[in-house]
Amino acid sequence: MIELTEKTCSLFPEMAPRHEAILRAALRLFNEKGYFSTSVHEIVAAADVSVGFVYHHFTDKAGIARALFDHLLSGMNRLLDDIESSHASAEQRCKAVVGMLFELTDSDPDAMGFIIHARHKEFLPTEKSICSASAFVRMRRFVLKGIEEGEIPMMDSSVAGALVYGAAIRLVCLRLDGLVDQTLAHYFDELWSRTWTAVQR
Numbered sequence: 172m173i174e175l176t177e178k179t180c181s182l183f184p185e186m187a188p189r190h191e192a193i194l195r196a197a198l199r200l201f202n203e204k205g206y207f208s209t210s211v212h213e214i215v216a217a218a219d220v221s222v223g224f225v226y227h228h229f230t231d232k233a234g235i236a237r238a239l240f241d242h243l244l245s246g247m248n249r250l251l252d253d254i255e256s257s258h259a260s261a262e263q264r265c266k267a268v269v270g271m272l273f274e275l276t277d278s279d280p281d282a283m284g285f286i287i288h289a290r291h292k293e294f295l296p297t298e299k300s301i302c303s304a305s306a307f308v309r310m311r312r313f314v315l316k317g318i319e320e321g322e323i324p325m326m327d328s329s330v331a332g333a334l335v336y337g338a339a340i341r342l343v344c345l346r347l348d349g350l351v352d353q354t355l356a357h358y359f360d361e362l363w364s365r366t367w368t369a370v371q372r
């Protein structure tokens with residue numbers, strides 16, 4: 172069973188209302204239309220703020236996209252902080268990460284869609300790829316620590332990371348694409364049990 176709650180599992184904690192309105196409007200429009208087909212004026216209209224406010228605080232559309240990217244990854248890092256501080260073993264941490272990814276996908280598919288599906292390098296060329304972003308590096312470090320401490324059998328850390336998270340991320344993609352009708356919580360217990368068994372072999 173997924174242990175995180177929707178209240179704690181959020182990438183949008185409290186922030187200034189107009190800033191949140193802009194980021195949420197941009198998030199929805201970028202997912203629906205794509206970054207290049209979305210205009211600043213559409214974001215402004217959807218967020219019900221002034222054009223001047225957007226240009227003053229974000230400069231341009233790329234500034235909005237960068238703020239959104241940074242905000243979502245910061246939110247993931249906050250959730251990972253909670254996981255790291257409340258779970259001691261690699262198994263507990265990795266299980267909680269999968270639960271986090273599943274719950275975010277079901278509770279905030281726009282945010283997860285932007286994180287997983289958006290081709291960030293096309294409109295944020297100076298950013299690292301999403302797999303190299305800090306939150307995803309930390310997720311893999313939970314696995315590496317498990318190898319170093321003997322909780323996970325010795326193997327290439329990239330292989331171990333793929334075993335631990337690969338199937339879960341695939342289910343996230345299927346859910347985001349509308350190919351899985353059940354909530355991901357429905358699959359959590361069986362997927363994690365089989366994942367951890369595979370890692371231990």
